[in-house]
Amino acid sequence: MASAPTTATTSDAREARTARSAQNAWSGVLFGVGIVAFIDEAVFHQLLHWHHFYDLGTPDVGLVSDGIFHAISWFATIAGLFLFADLRRRNALWPRRWWGGILVGAGAFQLYDGTVQHKLFGIHQIRYVPDVFVYDLVWNGTAILMLVAGIALLVMTRRGAARST
Incomplete structure (x- = not known):
């Protein structure tokens, strides 16, 4: 029968999460x-x-660009998972902070895509229709919501000791 974590174990895990806050x-x-x-x-x-x-x-050219884009996206995913595995191995995973990072990364990428690539550089649009405004609004609005939620989680977990979640 497994026993509850001891105070020392809980304290050690809290210290590990705090020390690896940026990695989370x-x-x-x-x-x-x-x-x-x-x-x-x-x-x-x-x-x-x-x-x-x-x-x-x-x-x-569009198809090749999609392949390169796909490869780069998987490099980012795998790099994030290697860091995640290291956090788990060190008993330093801070789930709320990690989810905040996910939302910031997803929101930042989507907002960059929707503003810089779609509008500033014009290398593609979300969809080629006569009135793309609604698509832009949903795309960029979703990005902003993810960013705000992610930043809120990161700010909430930035100060003080890492709490068990």
Whole structure:
């Protein structure tokens, strides 16, 4: 029969989470960027065929750009998971801080995509329709909501000792 964690064990885990606060956040950010980029590429590029990562060239160039984009998104995802595994191994995982990082990474990537790539550089749009405003509003609004929620979680976990979650 397993016993409840001792005060020393709980205290050690709290200290480990606090010492690895930045790693918890960065692991989440990398994972969040990778996952939202993967969802963008799989759903909007492959399944719905709304756009490619780079639509200013031929369809072949667009397809190659999607492959490169997909590979980079998986590098971010795997890097985030390696950091996550290290946190687990060290008993330093701080779930609330990690989820805050995921939301910040996902929201930041989506907002960058929706503003810089879609509007500033114009390398692709969410969807090629006469009135793209509603698509932009939903895309960027969702990004802002994720960013705000993620920043709130990171700020709430930034100060004081890491609490068990």
